[in-house]
Amino acid sequence: MSLGFDVRDEDRVANEVGELLSAMIRNACVNDGSETSGHESRNVATLTDFFASCGLPVEVYEPAPGRGSLVARLEGRNPEAPSLLLIGHTDVVPADDANWLHDPFGGELIDGVIWGRGAVDMLNLTASMAAAMRQASLDGWTPEGDITFVASADEECGSRFGAEFLTTQTPHDLRADHVLTEAGGFPLDLGSGPLRPVIVGEKGVHWFKLVVHGVPGHGSQPLRTDNAVVKAAECIRRLAAFTPRVNMTEPWRRFVEDANLAAPLGDALTDPVALDALVETLDDVALARQIHACTHLTIAPTRVDGGTKTNVIPDRVEIELDVRSLPGQNSEDVRGVVIDALGDLASSVTISTTLDDVASVSPIDTALWDLCQQATDLFAPGARNVAYLTVGATDARFFRRSGSVAYGFGMFSDAISFEQFGAMFHGDNERVDTRSLWLSTQLWDFLIRSH
Ligand SMILES: [Zn+2]
Structure with missing residues (x-):
């Protein structure tokens, strides 16, 4: 099958996304629940620099000092075409240095694995989304419908300064037909063959x-x-x-x-x-x-x-x-x-x-669902996507409320098992392999070009 775009070199992409991810880990945007924590504007500054050379217009919203979020949009050629919004949060939960094998805010690359708080939840996806947007902009790609990237603050404490603010109090119209964020796409096998969960709702x-x-x-x-x-x-x-x-x-x-x-x-x-x-x-x-x-x-x-x-x-x-x-x-x-x-x-x-x-859930039989299965066919051949309800909360709920079909997805290598993935969310020794960074970037590349 033709992808309609060049498959990018794994080493080059993994380096680019890995460097961005490491920088975001080192920014230590730790959200401890207090209003003065988070400091997500540091990650916004890193992302603004990252986009500087590609000509993609970027807007920054900062509802409280240090609590910045960033919005970047590729304008579509057809206002009637379905729009896609990719949202990744930029804050992380605290980490206790004493329980880690490596510095939780070092962002070190060791044997093909990047260590640090946020490596899976979810700076890896935020960084790979940014890389795919930047490449699309550098390539001069004009999508059918609008494609928007949001790097959001405060997801780890209710999203008051992030997705909730962005969807209710900015002039930027962030409604989108389709929304993707964390936390699906990891390999799961319950004895019936390889599965990839797509998060369709949350409790x-x-x-x-x-x-x-x-x-x-x-x-x-x-x-x-x-x-x-x-x-x-x-x-x-x-x-x-x-x-x-x-x-x-x-x-x-x-x-x-x-x-x-x-x-x-x-x-x-x-x-x-x-x-x-x-x-x-x-x-x-x-x-x-x-x-x-x-x-x-x-x-x-x-x-x-x-x-x-x-x-x-x-x-x-x-x-x-x-x-x-x-x-x-x-x-x-x-x-x-x-x-x-x-x-x-x-x-x-x-x-x-x-x-x-209250809980939120999106329908399953949608064009976005079909696209996500196509992506799995390409990047995890043989695996089947399965609908899954997450027991945690994500930024998707704000978009479901305004009528979007919103899923949690990503594309992880077999190096991270379901058990490891679950244990690393807010756990010790959070880390991600660079192949997963490449796969997730490929996923966003594919979705941006095929949507
Ligand atoms: Zn998260």
Whole structure:
């Protein structure tokens, strides 16, 4: 098959993208959740320099000091043609130097592998997207529909200064028919042949603060007191033990169907009773957690704070919950599940919501889906794309809300397994091989030229 463009030399591309990736890792745009962290404008400056020689117009938005994002667009020749937007975030999560084999902010290239925070999440893709855009511009490529590249800030803490700001508060119209971002395209094999997950949706994120009320008293006389710590312990036990019913969403059904898994795994994944039994006994705990999270609303009690003094019966304990919902569940449904889990204790608890983002999902039978499979046929021959729901959050949700078909994709070599890929997201020793950089650049090259 003719690609319609020259396949670029692997070494040259890997060098170019690798250098850009290393520079972005060294910029250490660490987002610790505070407003003054991130410093993504450093990566914006690096990208601005990277685009300087190619003539591609670049716009920078900085809603708060240091929290910059960049937009670059190849204007299409036909305003009616479908538009494509590639978005990569430029911030990373913190890294503890002591647990790494190499400097997490060194961006070192060692034996064909680049080490550093952001090497897979997701500076690798941001850098390869930028390289493909730059090459298209240097080649004088004019696409049918607009092709836009966005390097976004603040993805690791809700995207308030990044994708949310860009899609709601700038004059730049960032609506696009098709959007691609992280985190798919890694090799996966569950015994039915090579698969490549395409992220078609993401779970909802709902954070709650629960205040458990009691009656204060003296610690020397605990009999028949209303102790908020004791009550909170029971609340936490009930929340942790509460198991919502299996919910087979459309992306899950499609995943199981398309992955064509052999029995007994394949059968168990579509039978609610068998699925719940499977995740309790599966030896591979990481896989069991994934299967469980993809098919259930989950509740994780994550913080507790209460009591004032060793000899005082406490009247107040705060509990924080991280609840993740599935497509089709709204904010009221989620709150109802928390109240149900608390049972009769709900009347002693004040429940407030601190974050409320419902799930988002894109349709699967689309022109973008077909293009992604064509890309897999070219760059990972023999592999089949499968729809997948991510349990994490990405910038795609802001674009799904405005009507885009948005997927998470990329193109990784076989050097990174599904397990490694999962463990490196926010984990120690994050790294990527340069062949994966070349493959992802080829993917974006192909999509920019074929869209
Ligand atoms: Zn990410």
